Amino acid sequence: MNETMIAPVMALVGWSLLIWLWMYVQRIPAMQKAGIKPQDARFPGSLNALPDGARQAADNYNHLMEQPTIFYAAALAIQVAGHADGMAVHLAWVYVVARVLHSLVQVSVNLVAVRFLLFLVSTGVLAAMVVRELVKVFG
Incomplete structure (x- = not known):
């Protein structure tokens, strides 16, 4: 099987676009x-009066x-270097799943302890991807 980092990269890009859509589905009616008015939102913090969901x-x-953005750079660098083996692809998918779960928690119950745990998991996986690639490149 030809391993590729493109699928997890594109999955996270697609997820980000879904969250963008969800943001506006929540934000526009709340505003x-x-x-x-849209022009009133031109400064940071001007939308802090909106409900939690938005x-x-x-x-x-x-x-x-x-x-x-670090994940995208690392995943594509791994792909371009020809190092996209099964472990690299597995780690990339674990990263994507952790970020999706982080999103689902944040846009729903927003429990900071759970979000932080998922952030730590995703960061650890990203670090493993990067260290693994650094060893291949410089080792």
């Missing part, structure tokens, strides 16, 4: 209900624009 979706979308 309308609160009487907030804020949680936006916060999660922002989170998906942060650490996963």
Whole structure:
């Protein structure tokens, strides 16, 4: 079987776009209900008056624009280097699953302890991917 890092990368990109859509499904009606005009939202923090659900979706979308950028770079570097073996692909999928679970927790019950545990898991998996590749490249 030809191992590829493209599928987990694209899965997380697709998930990020679903969260983007969820953010606006939550945010636009909440802004309308609160009487907030789009131009009023031009400064950071101006939407803090919105209900938790709308804020949680936006916060999660922002989170998906942060650490996963390292995942994208690492996964694609592993692919380009020709090192996308079964373990690399497995680690990439575990990372994606952890990030999806993190999203689901944040946009629903938003339990910080659970979110933090999932963040630690995803960070550990990402670190394992990177260290493993560094050993291959420099070892």
